[in-house]
Amino acid sequence: MTAQTLxxxxxxxxxxNDKYFQQKLxxxxxxxxxxxxxxxxxxxxxxxxADGEYGFITVYGRKIIVVRSSSDTPFxxxxxTT
Numbered sequence: 206m207t208a209q210t211l212x213x214x215x216x217x218x219x220x221x222n223d224k225y226f227q228q229k230l231x232x233x234x235x236x237x238x239x240x241x242x243x244x245x246x247x248x249x250x251x252x253x254x255a256d257g258e259y260g261f262i263t264v265y266g267r268k269i270i271v272v273r274s275s276s277d278t279p280f281x282x283x284x285x286t287t
Contacts, residue, residue, distance in 0.1 A: 209246040214239045214279035215262060215271055221282045225264050239279055244271055261286075 216239055217225075219232040232238050242262045249259040257274040271280035 211244050211246055211260070212241060213244055215242050215244070216279045216281050218282075225267065225269055225282070225285065227265065244280055 216237060217230055217232060218237045222228055222230045222232040222238075230238050230240060244260040244262055246258055246260040257272060258276070258280070259270070259272050260280070261268045262271055262280075263269070268286040270283040270286060272283045273280045
């Protein structure tokens with residue numbers, strides 16, 4: 206599978222904003238926000254998200270894993286790579 210790039214929404218919670226985005230996103234009001242980012246769609250190495258989509262975003266030079274269950278929902282952060 207060739208990696209695709211998709212510009213789409215990513216759901217970010219307050220704790221993820223603190224951890225990955227250096228508290229630069231406006232999550233203070235509702236505890237979350239949605240940002241539009243380029244997501245590199247990749248094949249899940251463990252086939253856990255076979256029914257949805259798996260990919261990466263880059264934040265301050267770090268690769269962050271994002272997943273979503275269907276194309277009509279925003280991606281959610283799953284964690285960071287090494």
